[in-house]
Amino acid sequence: MNSSLQLKLLAGFMLVITATLGIVLGGISMFIKDQILAGKQQDLLRKGTELAHVVQNFQDESGSLEQLGDFLTNADQYLDARIWVLDKSHQIVAMSGRHMPGNRPHESGFGPGNHGPMGGGMGLQPMGGMRALINELDPVYSGQVVTKTMEQPYYGEKMVVVAVPIKNQADGSVIGAVLLNAPVTGINEFMQRVYYYVGVGGIVALLLALLVANRLTRAIVRPLKSMEKTAESLAKGDYTTRVTVTSSDEVGRLGHALNALAQDLANYMTEVEKAEKLRRDFVANVSHELRTPLTVIQGYTEALLDGTASDSTQTTKYLSIMREETIRLERLVKDLLDLSRLQSETVAWHVESIPLPAIAGSVVHILQQSAAQKNITLHLAVEDIISNILGNGDRLTQLLLILLDNALKYTPNNGHITLSITQEQDSVILAVADSGTGISLEDLPYIWDRFYKVDKSHSRSESGAGLGLAIAKQIIERHQAKAEISSQIGQGTTFTIRFPLQENL
The missing domain is CATH 1.10.287.130 (Signal transduction histidine kinase, dimerisation/phosphotransfer (DHp) domain)
Structure with missing residues (x-):
């Protein structure tokens, strides 16, 4: 499927690129051709205008057009156009003869002896397609210039045709027209070369576009393949596989x-x-x-x-x-x-401002007898000024009972336990330090777990079921407090709990 996706992307890219390139190159080719034809028309228009003045002067000086044919034939070589001269009655009175086959005038209805008002000439009569061509020149006799690209019926090929009026110098009236016929063969040959180079350039551009598009589609599909493998691994339960990301898109x-x-x-x-x-x-x-x-x-x-x-x-x-x-x-x-x-967040409990030293004093008083039975010194040390904390008095009493009861259980006879309460800038600190057996480093991370006992044998001693510290942990967390434990084997353990002050809650 990945391979087909890459092929689809590549095919889509190439289709768009090919269509765009074809449209652009086609437009450029048409533009070039139009510009060449427009340039050719402008050139013929300029030359036709000059030639119209020459013909008019020739008529004025000689009074006849009998020698005009030779002049037109000579001018044809320089203008690269076939020249016709028409009188005001639409009759062709002269043309550049080197382009006329010997029998062509008679075949086309152009017979000798028909001379128009401009003087003697070939007297060619328009017939068939020629009549249609000359009829299209009617605007010339209104003083307009006519330019067309068309199939010339007389010469049988496509030509650029420009017709320029010949005006009387005295009154400005139109007395005839000069018709220039330039074959587009040269333009077509030039355009063929243009198409060739454009085609070669287009093929090269397509090949480059193919390489770029192939690289681009691979860059898109490669991470998708990696994502597919990662998704398959996730579906199989392997959550270690990762996608290699190389882009920020x-x-x-x-x-x-x-x-x-x-x-x-x-x-x-x-x-x-x-x-x-x-x-x-x-x-x-x-x-x-x-x-x-x-x-x-x-x-x-x-x-x-x-x-x-x-x-x-x-x-x-x-x-x-x-x-x-x-x-x-x-x-x-x-x-x-x-x-x-305690673990259920939906169970609410009463919260109030609590003087922690008062609760500590009550708990120490309760446990003094138990401490005395083991000849353990149970001491309460409180700073002079301790702010109240926000909490539940019953749960705080339960917390102190758990911590001190654990200290009494694991402290040997003649030991000592100190419960201290101090205050820092943002918290009230309660610490329970004993001189008991201590807790090993490997046991410290687990002592808050339910049923966890340092005594792995689960012996039926007074150590209990291992739920006390799990309950204590929940009470500490519900008061948004933080607990720390430090211990050394044979030297004792210290539980330190930091309660936030009321204004910090």
Whole structure:
């Protein structure tokens, strides 16, 4: 199809070029021919006007036209035209004789002995086509000049005919006419040479146009072929193929658009694959987190039902474990629902001006007892002047509980945790720093993911289901804040969150 497109373009270009070239060259040829004929007519007109004066003077001096034929024959050689002289009664009284065949006057009805008012002459009578020719000269006898290009019936060839009136010098009346007949054979020969050179030039121009058009069509079709291959690759799921763009015209812009589409599709498919992987991981993690407590509950329930746990102490122990697993399930479901609500942009929440130090103080007070159980120092450090931020108080409390709870879980006994709040020009900065076990560099990019645990074994410890930081991330994003994490193994971790000030929202 690409090849046929190139052929169609090439054929279209050549058709237009050929038609245009033919019209232009034809017009030029006609113009040249018209100019040559017009020049020939003007030349004959000038010569005919001079000759009319000569004939008039000849008549006045000699009183006869008997010697005019020899004069016309001699003038014919210089004028390159066949000369006729007519009287006022439309009779031919003299003509340049060297162009007259011996028997032609009589055959044409021009007999001797008929002399008009201008004196003696050949007395040729117009017959047939000659009569029609001479009748066309009527305007000459009104003092006008007649110029025609026509088929001369007497000479049997196409000629430029110019008729000039001969006027009486005394009163200006028309007493006859001079008729000059110049064959167009020379003009035709000249035009044939013109047509030859024009034709050769046209062929050369067509060949050059063919080369240029072929190169142009290839330049158009080549990127289209590349676009076709790219489109086929996109249809097959290969989003790495790109169009090679070498121009900035419409075709080049189309290539850029197709490349942009391929890039967008690649990004989209990457996001789709990532979302699919997250979905699979989510299902697997939820299944894992649900299976374990359900298995425990089922096992202990069966033990109670079949009498395995016979004494009250063992029964109480089993029921206590079942309650703990039920609480774990409840917390897991609650966290999942909470995370779903936070991820839904359609779920609105109450926003107000919040004094972050007040919320921090309340959370630290709540967790002081838990910190004391591990002999961990939990310290709150707040600058003197802290502006309020725009947010949701309950969600900010939840965020601090998650961050401090994680810090308590991963900080060994006798450690320390510092919650600090400072302010810069355009933000309020909250930082939670602990002296815990730290997070490895390979784990840092993933700690915000759902169900991600630094402990890859998913052990049933107090580390939870791995939803806390995923929820924290959603709360941070809903407050248009930015979070940073720095950590070193064995030295601790610091979470830094920058909340924009109210006037910057």
